[in-house]
Amino acid sequence: MSDIVSSIAGGLAVAATPLNLWYCFLGALIGTLIGVLPGLGPIATMAMLLPLTYYLEPTGALIMLAGIYYGAQYGGSTTAILMRLPGESSSVVTCLDGYEMARRGRAGTALATAALSSFLAGTITTLLIAFFSPALTAAAQRFGPAEYFCLMVLGLIAAIVFAQGSLLKSIGMILLGLLLGSVGADVNTGLDRFTFGVNELRDGIGIAALSMGVFGIAEVVLNLARPQEEGGRTQPVSALRLTAEDWRRAWPAALRGTGIGAVLGILPGGSAMLASFAAYSTEKKLSSSPEQFGHGAIEGVAGPEAANNAGAQASFIPMLALGIPSNSVMAMMAGAMLIHGIAPSPNLSVAQPTLFWGLIASMWVGNLMLLVINLPLIGLWVRLLQVPYRLMFPAILLFCCIGIYSVNMSVFEVVMLAGFGLAGIVLTLLDCPLAPLVLAFILGPAMEENLRRAMLISGGDVQIFASPICVALLVATAALLVMILVPSFRRTRSRMVDA
Numbered sequence: 227m228s229d230i231v232s233s234i235a236g237g238l239a240v241a242a243t244p245l246n247l248w249y250c251f252l253g254a255l256i257g258t259l260i261g262v263l264p265g266l267g268p269i270a271t272m273a274m275l276l277p278l279t280y281y282l283e284p285t286g287a288l289i290m291l292a293g294i295y296y297g298a299q300y301g302g303s304t305t306a307i308l309m310r311l312p313g314e315s316s317s318v319v320t321c322l323d324g325y326e327m328a329r330r331g332r333a334g335t336a337l338a339t340a341a342l343s344s345f346l347a348g349t350i351t352t353l354l355i356a357f358f359s360p361a362l363t364a365a366a367q368r369f370g371p372a373e374y375f376c377l378m379v380l381g382l383i384a385a386i387v388f389a390q391g392s393l394l395k396s397i398g399m400i401l402l403g404l405l406l407g408s409v410g411a412d413v414n415t416g417l418d419r420f421t422f423g424v425n426e427l428r429d430g431i432g433i434a435a436l437s438m439g440v441f442g443i444a445e446v447v448l449n450l451a452r453p454q455e456e457g458g459r460t461q462p463v464s465a466l467r468l469t470a471e472d473w474r475r476a477w478p479a480a481l482r483g484t485g486i487g488a489v490l491g492i493l494p495g496g497s498a499m500l501a502s503f504a505a506y507s508t509e510k511k512l513s514s515s516p517e518q519f520g521h522g523a524i525e526g527v528a529g530p531e532a533a534n535n536a537g538a539q540a541s542f543i544p545m546l547a548l549g550i551p552s553n554s555v556m557a558m559m560a561g562a563m564l565i566h567g568i569a570p571s572p573n574l575s576v577a578q579p580t581l582f583w584g585l586i587a588s589m590w591v592g593n594l595m596l597l598v599i600n601l602p603l604i605g606l607w608v609r610l611l612q613v614p615y616r617l618m619f620p621a622i623l624l625f626c627c628i629g630i631y632s633v634n635m636s637v638f639e640v641v642m643l644a645g646f647g648l649a650g651i652v653l654t655l656l657d658c659p660l661a662p663l664v665l666a667f668i669l670g671p672a673m674e675e676n677l678r679r680a681m682l683i684s685g686g687d688v689q690i691f692a693s694p695i696c697v698a699l700l701v702a703t704a705a706l707l708v709m710i711l712v713p714s715f716r717r718t719r720s721r722m723v724d725a
Contacts, residue, residue, distance in 0.1 A: 234356050237583030241591050246286050250588050253290035254595045257297020261317070262305055262607040268298040270445040272558040273437035274622070276565065277629035284566040285581045289588040291562055295555050296348060296538045296589065300596045303340040303531055304607050308333060317534070319506045323519060323526030330522055335468055339524055340531040341600050342468075343480040347532035348593035350484050351491075351539040355546070356586050359575065362547035366572030371680040372690045376699035378673045380706075381550045384493065385662045387706045395658045403666025406431055408674065426638045433561035435630055435639050436667060439646020440653070440660050441554075442626055446619050447651055476528040479509050483529035487536025492543050493552065501537030502530035539589055545570055546582060550669070554661035557668045564668075 240246060260271045272291050279287035302317030307324035320340065327336040369377065386396040409420045410430030421427040468476065486508060487501035509529040510519045519526050542559075544552040549571040551557040560570045568578060575582040600607075630643045653660060684690035691700070 230357060230360060233360075233579070233583050234587060236579070237356075237585075237587030238591075240285065240580055240584030241289065241588040245283075246289055246584065246588065247591070249282070249286040249290040250293050250592045251595055253293020254297040254300075254592045254599055256290075257294040257299075258301035258596065258599050258607070259610070260294065261298035261301020261303075262610060268295045269554050269558065270441040271298075272555065273434075273441040274626050274629065276434040276437060276558065276561060277632055279562045279565055280632075284563070284568060284578075285584045287562055287566070288559060288581065288585050289592075291559055292542070292585060292589060293592045296535060296592065297596055297599075299531075299535045299538050300341065300344050300600050301607065302534075303344075303527075304337065304600065304604060307336045307340065307527075308604070317502070317531075319502045319530040320527055322506070323521070323523045326520070326522035327524070327527065332522070335472060335524070336527050337601065337604065338468055339472070339476050339527045341597055343476065343483065343528045343532040344535040345593050345597055346477075346480050347484040347487060347536040348539055348596075349590060351488055351536045352586060352589045352593070354488055355539065355543055355589070356583075359543060359547040359582075359586070362543070363572045363575050366548050369572065369695065370693075371676040371683065372693060373695045373699070375673055375676040375680060376691065376696045376703075377548065377550060378669045378676070380699050380703045381544075381552070382662070382666060382669060382673075383703050383706050385553075385665050387710060392657065393710065395656070396662050399653075399658055399660065399663040400666045403663040404670040404673075406436065406663075407667045407670030413675065414678065424638075426636065430671075431642070431667075432634075432639065433564060433668070435642045436646050437558060437561060437664060438626055438630060439643050439648075440650030440663065443623070443643065443647025444650025444654055446622050446626075447647065448654060450619060472524055476524050479505075479525040479529040480532040482508060482512075483532030484536045486529075487533035487538075488540040490533075491537035491540025491552075501533040505529040505533035535593075542585075542589075546574060546585070548572055549574065551665060554664045557661075557664040560668050569672075 241250065256271065256275075257268060260268055272294055275291070275294070279291070282290070299317075303320050303324065306317040306320040307328050310321050310325040324336045324340065327333065382400055386393065386400060405420070407430075409427055411418055411421075411428045418428060483501075483505040486505045490501045490504060506519075506526060506529060509523075509525045510516050513519065513523070513525060515523075538555075541552050541556055544550045545556045545560060549569070551560045551570070563570055568574075568581070571577075626643065627640055630639050631637070650660065653663075680690050690696075
């Protein structure tokens with residue numbers, strides 16, 4: 227316990243340096259802006275900012291990217307409550323009761339509930355990450371190449387099972403991601419694979435070009451094709467306070483939402499949106515007056531807002547403790563680490579203690595900043611919605627092209643960016659989930675390396691996969707595959723996809 231406390235104190239010292247405080251504030255501010263504005267989400271924004279991280283110190287870069295992610299969960303609630311226009315997918319549920327509260331003259335109460343519930347969830351989840359990550363890291367240090375391979379197989383299968391959309395399309399995206407990850411010179415033999423004689427591909431496909439293309443460029447173009455979303459009339463903001471009765475009803479819902487979000491955030495393929503839906507459903511089932519939900523129930527704001535923030539931050543646990551990104555946002559974080567030559571692994575807390583604990587401590591600092599950013603600046607965020615999207619997209623595209631060109635001063639990478647942007651548009655129109663593609667692209671090379679290393683150690687004997695850890699991971703993988711055959715799980719998954 228004392229070691230963890232001293233590590234947290236050291237992390238706070240790292241996060242409190244002026245430069246890291248600036249990166250934390252910048253990430254939280256950009257995240258709030260992205261959460262407020264419908265269209266570009268945190269994934270696309272983080273993808274477009276990846277080239278910028280080449281020029282930043284690793285700890286500051288990750289602090290900024292993390293702030294964008296959990297900051298977007300805060301910002302999405304503002305327009306959901308005031309205009310019935312969710313800036314983030316995870317804030318869709320907040321519209322149901324948040325906007326009704328605003329219509330009844332309780333917009334300030336709803337906004338304060340959302341902000342305080344998110345802060346409570348962020349604080350608790352940050353402590354969970356701090357206390358559980360070292361234990362998971364210590365257990366993961368017993369892993370060898372065979373165990374790592376089985377863990378990554380489990381991660382990819384979980385991404386398929388919990389991904390939104392068609393199972394067949396999810397499998398196809400996994401295979402495509404593995405194929406793209408194998409492009410380049412073979413590490414062991416030096417022979418080119420899938421380069422087609424293009425020298426620029428000998429070093430493989432860059433994570434920045436892939437992620438910016440399929441998430442950033444594709445999202446910008448598709449937003450132009452969508453009709454302008456219209457919410458309700460902007461509601462006036464009342465006093466930002468809660469009555470004693472509001473507190474009595476809101477804090478248990480926020481605690482339950484935090485627990486639900488923390489559990490679902492850890493699961494591979496879990497997401498803040500899934501957590502918010504699950505929390506809302508739970509609150510409605512537990513309520514003694516479920517008929518109030520959809521008509522201004524404060525629990526319908528507190529639970530989902532706590533859940534989406536807890537889910538966003540809990541998703542850091544698999545990446546920091548096991549080196550496995552659990553969703554596409556964590557894949558962006560892993561990509562930023564790889565850009566700086568830092569391999570996500572269970573040894574991260576030992577090899578990079580400053581980065582590890584500084585990032586964890588910055589999450590609490592960032593949540594504190596978000597309280598200040600969100601509540602006093604509500605009027606500013608609402609006015610930003612009046613800026614037509616058609617005026618913003620040229621600057622976004624220009625920024626993407628300049629950013630990717632600045633990485634290696636290569637025109638070929640700009641062409642690759644355009645190609646992946648076109649591919650992202652086609653895949654999105656075909657309803658193919660993009661998260662499994664990026665996860666497989668990140669994990670594929672590491673899977674191959676660990677498989678070949680395990681076979682080399684064992685002399686080609688598959689008995690190396692018979693260790694207790696390997697067996698447990700493979701049994702868990704098989705259990706996930708069996709879940710797909712369970713009718714109740716398939717119905718629940720189908721409802722989440724439709725939502």
